[in-house]
Amino acid sequence: MGDVLDKIMQHADEIRAGAAEGESLMRLSDTTAKQLRDSGVIRMLQPKEYGGLEAHPREAAETTMAIAALDGAAGWVAGIVGVHPWELTFFDPKAQEEVWGQNNDMWMASPYAPMGIAVPVEGGYILNGRWSFSSGTDHCGWIMIGAAVGDKDGKRTGKVLHVLLPRSDYEIDQDSWNVIGLRGTGSKDLIVKDAFLPEHRTLDSEIVMSGNGWRHAGRDETLYRFPFSCIFPLGITSALIGMTEGALACYIAVQKERVQVTGVPIREDPYVLFAISEAAAEISAARVSLLETVDRFWDKTDRGEEVGFEERAIGRRTQIAAAWRAVRAMDEVFARAGGAAVHVKTPMQRFWRDAHVGLTHAIHVPGTIYHSAALTQLGGDPQGPFRAMI
Template sequence: MGQVLDHIMAHAEEIRAQGPEGDQLMRLSDTSAKILQDSGVIRMLQPKEYGGLEVHPREFAETTMAIGALDGAAGWVAGIVGVHPWELAFFDKKAQDEIWGEDNDMWMASPYAPMGVAKPVDGGYILNGKWSFSSGTDHCGWIMIGAALGDQDGNALNPPQVLHVLLPRSDYEIDPDSWNVVGLRGTGSKDLIIKDAFIPTYRTIDADIVLGGNAWQHAGRTETLYKFPFSCIFPLGITSSLIGMAEGALACHIAAQKERVAVTGIPIKDDPYVLYAIGEAAAEIAASRAALLETVDRFWDKTEKGQEVTFEERAIGRRTQTAAAWRAVRAVDEIFARSGGGAMHLNTPLQRFWRDAHVGLSHAIHVPGSIFHASALTQLGGEPQGVHRSMI
């Protein structure tokens, strides 16, 4: 195991025990956040010159899975917040110095969706808007969010142009009452409100440069990690945490079934149909893990050799990642339906894994339609356009 995963596993019982409190608080408990911070998971994709670890993305994914298997919300926050240092490595060095020079353990929240407009002014932009789903935001000192580029009157340009921008905690408000949901409650994915915040130009980057895979050239980065495709690295933390939740649910189910006797009086160990369901679910979850990690390994090997990861390969990689998420959650449904009435009690962890996994599956990165369309069309010799190229 890597040093981060070692730390996580040394505190596994603490993380697991904090899950119910996170559900009640509707954010990670301070204890969980402190364990994650001390582990270094958020610095795994951070440049070494700023105290980062610059690990292979597979190690980041496996660590996020392990955290998700202990507590879905903690895994989700680690997976999402943990990707932001990777992108900060492409910003102007002045921005990197401003954030990491102050604290190389600084956490940054998102989201990337352009839910507000950046109006150009001398030296930068004035930003206004309201952003939803800022996971882990209560424990973050900065945000990295998407903003629609506007005109001099503050109206978004058409066709749209998107910036990714950085703001410190003093420049935005968190709506404390905006996150009361059925699952992933502990992620605290609350709304952000920004009113007339000034953003200097050096704290912005063209989103197309990042999404297009050219940011490493603009930033003068030569490390393999930063040449890695955005369309693989960004979904990686999210889907890894989801697969971890499925693994956590499976572990809870198996532990509960060992001594369980059905209402028919037959021990579960003697019920061939339930045994089949457990075996099938375990195989599907393992297949999801293997498929996701295989893509990461293959893309890394090509990137390290200086070879291009083509649009077709990226589209197929996104298809694999999206399908892995759906396969894992379907497997959770199969075992949850066979867990008996005891699993429905709110004091059991299985129901929380079930809830968290379903909410995690609803993330935009797991919507299969345009991804499956793009991958199939590309393989047939077509050229996907518009939304069908998005996030690929």
């Protein structure tokens, strides 16, 4: 699967240069989107029967990190949009054919949050709602979004679906994305009005989140038996770590020739040298800890063993801690970068903004996950919201 990364790196300078254009457009440039599409990065977790690579999640994560180190927004889109083919594998074959039948490179945007209501009708549902934070949505022909099932009066019943809609069935609010970081992701709002949703384009969210998607779909490949609570956050956190690696690389490149106001070259300042090494070590540790969890879960899944709740909770704790660890390390070098780093023309400030905005994603909130991981290790049994996304 290294050829995907090779294709990305062949266009590294163009992707890096395109980041500023993406910020201005508030979406990925058409050129950057095409380079991602042509590389096959979005097909890394896609089934082989539809042109996918069925790659090891580690390879997908490392590729996302490399992209994000060039352009944080491009890495973010690759990480988020790249997980949707994995889940589409669990949908009705008719839905898969609708999305991929004519184009194996069809992209799907999200989000999974049930921001809209699906009211049952004959043959399916009528869907209405507004969804925020649909990353990469301008370059996608379908969406895979969360929807609460409503009763005949539209009142939520408690059941949540993941549903598929083609581009003709929703509107993108082009004025809904004007933010301080990850501007190039184009994570805009989606509006759905009275769209008919056939039953075959729906999937009970609990089937996926419980780790039973592969059973539901009759698949036995290791990739599709892999825990949802590990693979879903993986692309997001990988992108975040890649951004901090990009920021560190920018910092080091500038510091090589920088002379402080005291006349002392940076490379002769022992305090700055210490800060560089400490930050580099912390970002590296964040990367390694994230990937180690993926490797361990993969090996266990491949042996036909279940990854239990405690392991998954600790894995999520590790993933969240990796994100915070990498961003804190990036902050240490940014604070020592000098005034030049704050100029909009320098890429370091964009990596810094993108990473901080990426850290606000719900998947990086430590509260309930840290609670559940510790409680489980102490012999407790977390319930309700403390089991969510684990």
